[in-house]
Amino acid sequence: MKVFSSLFLLLSFQFSSACGWSVSPETSRLALFKAQREGFFRLTPFYYSADWYYSTNTFSTADWEVNCKEWQQKIGSNVKTEDIHAILYETNSEDFDNAFKKKALKEVFPNNTFVQALLQSKNKSLLTYILFAKKMEYSGSQDVKWESWRNIGYSQNHPTADIESFDKKIKSAKDEFLKQRYAFLYLRYNFYAENKQEVIRLYDTYFDKETNTILKPWALYYKALCIDNFAMQNYLLSKVFTSCEEKTFAVLQHYNWKLTAETLALAQNNEERSTILAIESLRNPAPDLKTIQKVYKLNPNSLLLSFLIGREVNKLEDWLLTPEYSNAGSPSIVFDREIWYDDYDKAKAENYTKDIFYLRQVRDFLISIHSKASGEQKDYLSAAIAQILFLNDEIDLGKKYTDMISANANQSIQMQKNMLLALVSLKQDDLKNEKVKNQLFTYFSSIENLIEKDSGLFKNLYSLYRIASEEFYKKGDTVSAGLFFMKSDIKNEGEYSAYNNLYYYSYIGYFDRHATLEDVDRLIALQKKENKTPFEKYLCAGTLAPNSNYYKDLKGTIAFRNNNLELAYETFASMPKDFWDKNYEFKSYLNEDPFKPKILQKYEERKFDYHFNKADFIAKLIELKKQNTASSNLQLANAYFNVSYLGNSWMMSAYDWTSGESYTDYVYGDNTENKKKYQNGNYFHLNTAKMYYQKALKMSKNNNEKAMASLMLFECNYYAYYADFIDDKRPAFKAGKELRDFYSVYKTTSTFKQYNCPLLKSFIN
Template sequence: MVFKIYPSIMRIFSSFILLFFFQVSFACGWYESAETSRLALFKSEREGFLKLRYFCYSANSFHEVNMVSNKDQELNCLEWQKKIGSKVTTDDIHTILYETDSDQFQAAYHTNTLKKVFAKNTFIATLLLPKNKSFFDYLVFAKQLEYNNVPNSKWESWNSIKSYQENGNTVALGSYNQKILKAKDSFLKQRYAFLILRDRFYNSDKAEVIRLYDTYFADNKNTILEPWALYYKALCIDDFPLQNYLLSKVFASCDDKSYAVMLHYNFKQTAATLNLAKNDEERNMILILESLRNPAPDLKTIKEVYKLNSNSVYFSFLIQREINKLEDWIFTPKYSVNKVPAVNFDEMSWYDNYEKAKEENFNKDTYYLRQLRDFLISIHAKVSGEQKDFMASAIAQLCFIDDEIDLGKKYVAMISDEANASIQMQKNIQLALVALKQDNLQDEKTQNKLFNYFNAIEDLVENDNSLLKNLYSLYRIASNEFSKQGDKATAGLLFLKSDLKKEGSDSWYYNPSFYSYTGYFERYATLDDMDNLIALYQKEDKTPFEKYICAGTTAPDVNFYKDVKGTIAFRKNNLAIAYQVFASMPASFWQKNYEYRNYLNENPFVPKVLQKEKERKFNYRFNKAEFIAKLIELKKENTAASNLQLAHAYFNVSYWGNSWMMLAYDWSSSGGENYSDYVYGEDNHDAEMKYQNSNYYRCTLAKMYYEKVLELSKNKEEKALASLMIFECNYYDYYGIFAISDTERMPFKSGEEITDFYSLYSKTRTFKQYNCPLLKAFIN
């Protein structure tokens, strides 16, 4: 998550406050990174993709990875095994070279306890044999140098390690050269040479780096050390096209330096770099490097790469990137809260005229999708093995993005049962999409199929949490499809499941709160939806699918949902249902949950607008059922006095009153978007405008009851108060339209009520209590 400072005033009682229980009235805003909200469903991979994961399509500069390739380390261990004997296991070699801290190794060496400390390690046992002394001496020297390379993290151990360095804290260049020259074995010569080359690089001795590479590696490339050494040589060359060319050779030859290569590759030298390529293979690698950093449509390059090597893993990876681009351009605006792609080249074009830009970009992206799909279909029969399964998966995904479900099913069926686990996972995602798009989602068989598909993917997340992005995307689409088929209960649970996966993949821990469990439903559910949700919550013999969607998404208390149902009923002025629901809840609920105790804590029958700040008391014990019962009773009485209380109550449950939380779960000082708007993807202002026949913002019901007071009452005090409050309702109606919305401002025109207040009722106690010079200024 990212915090950002905005210049505008935020909602004083934003749901950010209510969800996380601290107050932020100004400046500090909340937003998600574009990468967090980006949708991505396609994750088919081939063997060899691991080194490329940094370059998956991403809104960030580079994709975050949770696993990296250790292929180079394995190759180095194999080289050692080949040199000193097959009885030494590569695991033991790896343990010493890559897992053993230099402190630990040197301490054991200088106390002659290597055999004891590494008692079961075949690598150490073999190196300690007299015949392998030269190899052992190299390892000791390498571990000594390893210690020298990170002195800042070793300062606390100087005393215990004693003096392991030659000539102080560094090893002199002459010592290096002497060790290289004394080494009789070419294996050791190269390894000593690599150590000095790397040391000289970090000491900015470019000429020596180049000399060492040319002397010991240029004509002897049959080692994993060669591309490592070439990487350092490349960075010592000032000719950028040549540097690029050498870096492309490093990228092609090893995994370990792939990310580092991309950090240094100069993308402004494309043509000059291509001119240095000696053959199609080298030209192909340069094209691939260029494409790996291209966020725009890149089918032209992909076709060139295919011509040069149709079975290339790099070609497959570029296809994955291209599909992820299309998912971002098409899915992210459709299903995410941002409504624009995560990677956006011209942001202003979206905001100048969003609907126009959205349509134009959708048409353009769909056309490009079909070009890419048709190309892949044309080559599908020409590829084989893992590549063929990958291509079938890719074509199917493009079909599903374009809602070509039947054609997508055809290619899903072509994925063999022997396809790797990644492609099989993608197949489950695609079969889930088929069911979501074509089947009756209320059918138990369909739901069981979905459960199996979802569950199969969930099982893989434990070993690869990068799949959380795919689950977030899949559940977001699933939520949308259930919603379209009228099942808001399931849709809401899937929406929260999607959010949990999204937040779980980010850098902070997401703990659902009251509003997390209820937010979707208070915005989108009907009373029937809430009945279905409550019934599902209380159902004892849930199906596997029902258990699955409820796991981690349902509130800890069914009364969370009852409160939402009662609130929806009250918004619709259905007092009977609202009372029935609230009366079925514990009376203590509103004292113990959410922020009710902090925002439903004043007398709802005393208009907030008439109270001075020092007169307000916040110790009222609010009970929603009792409040609704009181309204029902007052309506039955239908007297001037009862209508006055009703009017006060409806004013207070409006946006402007002290009991707004009877209708809403957050409050805004500006009417702009807040945290909950961000989570659910739209400004809720239009929906709020309809609460209680527009009473929430426009005080329509409050005004109606105040007008009844004028009609029924013969008491000047009541009439004076009703006249004053009608004026207040009119003013807040005006203020709500022109201050909260974007409507063009018009001058406020007061009605006759304020005139009557200053003429007919000027002798009343009410007039004396509430008269002020500002009020009189509104008389037209």
């Protein structure tokens, strides 16, 4: 039953649109501020994020290097720390033990100064320790290695250590260096054996003293986790947090929240108090200026203070920029989703007012402490204040603080300065001026050069390009806006490998939604331009389509949407005839006769072997319009029905079938409103198809043609009624005169006999 199958299509379309594309909030979040101070690297997991922790694949190995230097101090300055690192952290137990047993350490590890030193008779006890420590890696969890968490691959035939000899080895060690190392191995072994009291005893005996070894904070971490008093556990973990880099993330994983007062009561000085407050703030996604003010009062030169300020700037960026510039439409973090979605526009307006008020509180505080800061912290504060002023549209004052960043500022802060200057230029300067564009190229290029070395800054460039795109679009330069948008999208996932994953629609997606015919002509001209300016070269790098036919197809499609058939034909005719056989998904969707209405065909009747050429199709439409007969108008009507979302040739009008729920809509924005305008409302509401069916019905002298036109007018009216998929309280659709005529005037026609079904008749009341 033909009509039943078409009704099913409608229902399935509604269902599919409810299960659309989704993406993690962290992906769409905007962030421009990423200035860093020396020492921030260990805090990487605690940058502001839509998730509990900031995702990172890099971790500090500073503790390992400290350990290697301790070994160098013990064994001799002529031993290279990189050689020590190779043995301690890159060599598995089997290799080392087998080489020792075969007396082949020198051969297996040639030119390794650490191995050479260990083989000296005076260092026999150190070599014995290394062999024992390597074997100890298998006395507990296989993932737990001896002096760190490094996981090195091993076979099943690994050597094992004699656990019973621990006490003897500790007592027989002749110096503090080896005593502490044997004690640490034993302490950690007892931790995984859940012998908490023994862990505490070993720490108190061998590490609770004045010592600079990196083993002390490592051991303190295990002791802290063996203490039942959670406030004391927090306090000890806070000491670990400040004294070594490797355990910072682990500290926050084990920290007991909501014990602030009890933990602060154990602190011995303001520096410790400021650290405890900072730790408690590192996962707080809400406004936290009060904590920052407390930390400043306790320790105004604290590195953690700067980091918390950066988190606060990133929060404000998320709350203010993400709704404005991303297609997510809301900040990455939403505190109460139910209330948020009850009345989004109201919630958005209220939150904006609150966020701006809070931004100004943060701004005023940072300005108040700026004059008292010095060195790197002052440069960092200048950048943070400038960024907040930019968010508040105080561009001139923001430029003033940007200029306060010293020429000696570190590379990261210099990068932030260039980003700020780019933002100022985008907001204030004439973006059509070539000097302005070339200055922007200088800013962007310097930022790109740094980001090549630090993939953690991808999000910042994604955000900057997204804003650049919007500003160029506001100034009427859709071509630059689209290419910047594409650069932004390439950075969105945080990896340059996206350059290798571009596909056909990547090159035209933005222009499909925003470009006019004149814009596409300018895009084609830019692609063909030989002597591009530095700005144009930069803008086009990695963003231009492989050839101009991508843009020609878009131009012809836009012309077709605008009912300019002559321009559409001229454009399509200038392209290779096999273009639609070899590119995108045209061959998969433009493969049926466009002059037979899809909705009346059974699936088994449909043939997918039609060779579709866009130029030939447009040429036939032009010819049919000239004929202006009942038969030609009926064919035109069928063709325009088929280029709607219901037809078999919808890809003549659009590059994706529906809107609002697809990946392309996530990237480029919901395209529904644009599609509503195609051919004066034909894509969803079938206006053009209805016009030609009405002309055919009026002009025809053939009852079979009239029956077909009447039936298809009913179909068009039905689908147009439900095309918006609005869950409203409208009355049910009522069939009009066309369907009544189909069942009365035309009931003896062959068309009626072919397409009559009980479901159709049920619409007549």
